[in-house]
Amino acid sequence: MKIISMPKRSGKTTKLINISAITGYYIVCCSQKRANEIQSYAKQLGQTIPFPLTFNEFLQKQYSTNIRAVLIDGADLLLESLSLVKIEAITINQELNK
Numbered sequence: 001m002k003i004i005s006m007p008k009r010s011g012k013t014t015k016l017i018n019i020s021a022i023t024g025y026y027i028v029c030c031s032q033k034r035a036n037e038i039q040s041y042a043k044q045l046g047q048t049i050p051f052p053l054t055f056n057e058f059l060q061k062q063y064s065t066n067i068r069a070v071l072i073d074g075a076d077l078l079l080e081s082l083s084l085v086k087i088e089a090i091t092i093n094q095e096l097n098k
Contacts, residue, residue, distance in 0.1 A: 003092065011036060014045070016071045023045040028058045029073040030081070038073065055081050 004012050016027050017038065027049065029035055035052035042049045053063055055078050058075065072078055079087055 001092075001094075003094065013041070013073055016073055017045060017047050017049060020049040020071055024050060025071050026050045026063065026067060027052040027071045027073050028055065029053070030055055030076070030077050034073070037060070042070045084086045 004015050006012050013021070013027075019025065020027050027035075027038055029038055029052050032054055035054055038052045039049070052073075053070070057063060058078075059082075076087075079090065
């Protein structure tokens with residue numbers, strides 16, 4: 001798993017769009033509005049990507065079973081959407097890029 005950690009508005013989603021365009025992996029984002037924004041931005045960049053999935057679609061497994069991997073836009077938001085309380089800290093096992 002690759003971790004893209006950068007400040008707000010510094011190009012994280014652009015990186016995901018570029019990865020998606022190369023791999024065909026779906027981007028998973030917080031809402032339908034955000035999915036539309038990402039798709040529109042990809043077109044502005046001249047990139048062709050699968051239409052992004054929302055967190056709800058992803059969590060309810062409303063996607064094709066032949067998807068090999070996904071790209072999460074806003075993993076912090078995804079985790080927060082699963083909890084009724086504030087998430088103060090997390091740990092992540094960092095593996096070598098595969």
